[in-house]
Amino acid sequence: MISVVILGAGNVATHLFKAFKTTETINVVQWYNRNSDSLNTYKNEVAITDDLSQLAEADVYIVAVSDDAVKGLTKKLPFENRLVVHTSGTVKISDIDKKNRQGVFYPLQSFSKSAKLDFANVPICIEAIKSEDYHLLKDMAIAIGSPTKKVNTDQRKVLHLAAVFVNNFTNQLYRVAHEITESEGAEFDLLKPLILETAKKVQELSPYMAQTGPAKRNDKKTLNNHAKLLTNKHHKEIYDLLTKSIQHTHGRKKL
Amino acid sequence: MISVVILGAGNVATHLFKAFKTTETINVVQWYNRNSDSLNTYKNEVAITDDLSQLAEADVYIVAVSDDAVKGLTKKLPFENRLVVHTSGTVKISDIDKKNRQGVFYPLQSFSKSAKLDFANVPICIEAIKSEDYHLLKDMAIAIGSPTKKVNTDQRKVLHLAAVFVNNFTNQLYRVAHEITESEGAEFDLLKPLILETAKKVQELSPYMAQTGPAKRNDKKTLNNHAKLLTNKHHKEIYDLLTKSIQHTHGRKKL
Structure with missing residues (x-):
């Protein structure tokens, strides 16, 4: 079982949450947003928080926030040496604060709020520094049915x-x-x-x-x-x- | 039964021939091309000619030749007052020589030689001067499973x-x-x-x-x-x- 904390409440965060819930190998242990009201719909399905100091322990932290917010938010995370990944097409892997293990889990598709999404049609571009982190991210993508590809920041x-x-x-x-x-x-x-x-x-x-x-x-x-x-x-x-x-x-x- | 003569040997002509052959209401009585060699593949399925003076009698003559050739070819047809239609997106209906009844049967799709084509995905844009000709062309489109639309030359x-x-x-x-x-x-x-x-x-x-x-x-x-x-x-x-x-x-x- 891979335990996951999601950070952010946008389209990517929401679609990933829904996809992870359908798997038997990924457990979303907590969902963080700066404003937890926007997660109210899901409060019976998952633990919700708006307090970074209350973040649960997990195998992966998925930072699905706006591009500009990735750097600042990962800097504020109150722990070290855990796997922290962003989901952006344009943010460098090194913008994730280096006190944690850096990674990228970028779903290459157009996300709209309402439309249903079949992750079989969403290639996940994966980047990680450590080989075991890469394989964990790849297992996550496979669990939601997505094709995957190792893609560096320039690519x-x-x-x-x-x-x-x-x-x-x-x-x-x-x-x-x-x-x-x-x-x-x-x-x-x-x-x-x-x-x-x-x-x-x-x-x-x-x-x-x-x-x-x-x-x-x-x-x-x-x-x-x-x-x-x-x-x-x-x-x-x-x-x-x-x-x-x-x-x-x-x-x-x-x- | 609607009897049809096809003129031309390009992609549109060929795809229409194949589609007409699958219907029970359209009979392709003859296929003309300037160079009849290019129709040799089909000589066991339909009467073939390269001689305009030998054209059979039919309800509709479908002129599926290059845009530039429509005017000249329809001028040379050795009969009058029959329904003659072209299949072009850009040629005026009035470019069909007026000794015959003019019409347009324009399939709005990209045709490649090899790819199979489902005419359900090919809207036919129809134009005709006479109402009964319009309805005959519409029946032909319906027979091959295409959606149809009345479209004038400007449209x-x-x-x-x-x-x-x-x-x-x-x-x-x-x-x-x-x-x-x-x-x-x-x-x-x-x-x-x-x-x-x-x-x-x-x-x-x-x-x-x-x-x-x-x-x-x-x-x-x-x-x-x-x-x-x-x-x-x-x-x-x-x-x-x-x-x-x-x-x-x-x-x-x-x-």
Whole structure:
């Protein structure tokens, strides 16, 4: 049995708590938040505290707080030589105060408060200084059904950056498509199967191999027709830059 | 029974042929291509010709050729007053020679040669001049299990443009993410569940509601950290433009 204390009350903390509760090998012994009111919903399921000096003993302390708060909070922990991990994509492992054993347990997925989450679809990026800590974190990830990967701080940072491209930026392209279709009273809903197919395609093929369309083919007639349709200057900027990007990737000179 | 002649041998023609063959209400009576060799695989399943003067009589002629060829090919058809439709997202309905009854049967999806296609995930955008032609085209779409929508030429053009954003441009963001992760020896594969989740999220929520991340929150510390990580000038251009776009959509001044 792995005993865990969770610190923080955000989406990651809450989803991890719920996932850990479903396992037979992880025991959440305590849940801390600066303001314990936000944990009231769970007070019948787990011991709750807002007092760092009252933290229970555990195998792992999971610090799932905002990036800026990791350093300060781990400094205030009233014990030494225990395993303390954060869950952030951008915070260095060394930002965890070094009086404890440092680690990272970064779930690479988009978390919303309400939506149900299947941890089979949440790769956990693990970093630890000591080999036994790495294996304990890996066992935790396996217990909740997640794939795992050893990822160092530099790799984690670029994964977080790349995640912004495939999640936030991609979603913004969906938004622009929504604006474009609405401008002519066409239905954005008609694009939803294509959105899903585009995401499914790169589960098997590399994005390089999956690419199609007028930019890749350098189909000037279609590119010109699209340019005429793009009345919104801002949409046109995105169109031009991403067309250039595709042609850069696929060697427009050769096409 | 609806009798159909298909003209053209590309991906759309081939996928439609295969889908029609599975139905009990559509009979493909003939398949034409300028070069009939490319249809040799199917010669035991359907009558094949490369001679326009030999075209069989049918309820619908589906012209699934390249955009540029629609006008010329429909002009050369040796009959009048029959239903002739193209399958293009960008060609006007009036580009079909007016000696025949004009229509459009535009499947809004990304077609690759090899991949199997479930037409339940392919919305068909239908346009026709005559009401009975519209209903015949709708019955054809229903027979292959596709959702259908009445879409005029202007709407179809913006749908095709918007499809470039959600398909080609999104795929290029995946490609950039691939380049970014590879640059630090991190695994692009770790992003695949997030890619799928991002596409699934907008099946239910609007892209506006689905947006998250540092650009929307105007989280300057993360934005600055990402700027430092972006050593590729071209990736940085995309990062900056799409960050600006998200902040424009979500009113950065208020955040």
